[in-house]
Amino acid sequence: MKYSTVEERLSTFVGWPHRHTPYPLDLARAGFYYIGPGDRVRCAYCNGDLNNWSATDNPLKEHIRLLPLCPFLDGSYKPVKVSQESKSGWVQTKRDRLKSFIGWNGQVDPRQLAHAGFYYLGNSDRVQCFSCQTIFRDWVAGDDPWIEHSKWYPDCPYIQLCLGKEIVKEIRRNVLKNAPIDVVDCVH
Incomplete structure (x- = not known):
């Protein structure tokens, strides 16, 4: 899948229009990559688009609030690696x-x-x-x-x-x- 890593998503933020938060790294960690125009981003997992970011927005909280069924948020798309000795x-x-x-x-x-x-x-x-x-x-x-x-x-x-x-x-x-x-x- 394209943009499945934070690094891949972060690389898309060339030309990001804001100098304030949310910062590109926070957006990438929340599953988003930059598509423009303006400050439009897209989730790599659910293809949901968000824009009109303000300095007080928390990308993960906005993702949860506006795209609650996204598989990135519930871990069903790509489970987090658990150590081999884990029993869970x-x-x-x-x-x-x-x-x-x-x-x-x-x-x-x-x-x-x-x-x-x-x-x-x-x-x-x-x-x-x-x-x-x-x-x-x-x-x-x-x-x-x-x-x-x-x-x-x-x-x-x-x-x-x-x-x-x-x-x-x-x-x-x-x-x-x-x-x-x-x-x-x-x-x-």
Whole structure:
């Protein structure tokens, strides 16, 4: 597939008209390549076009908001590589992770958890990331799985792929506060 890598998408931003955010790297990480005219970009996975970007727009959030069924967003197009010793290869897609939430009675929407890389472990409100294997628990109403995941395990390959390193750094800088959940690292 053409434009399947961040580098390929980034190479299309020659002539990008904005000096402000969103920056070409952030757009490329969110699945977009530049087509013009103006600031029109296209998703390499769903072919959705977006334009009229403002300095406050977050490309990934706009992608999720305006093109929510895109396969790039749920990981169903190209699953993130999971290490060979991982036992969670069966939950690489959002659809499979969502199926694990049968019997879930936690305070956070399972769709949000699955989208942020988590699957349900079947007891209490314990969930685990399919990519970094980190276990989270003690969720409270209002928790944002993307933010919690970024705060507590910023090096997760899935989080970095979906959000980009700069967004993860920004979350850690601006949102770090008293943690409403505990994090338990998995022993490999």
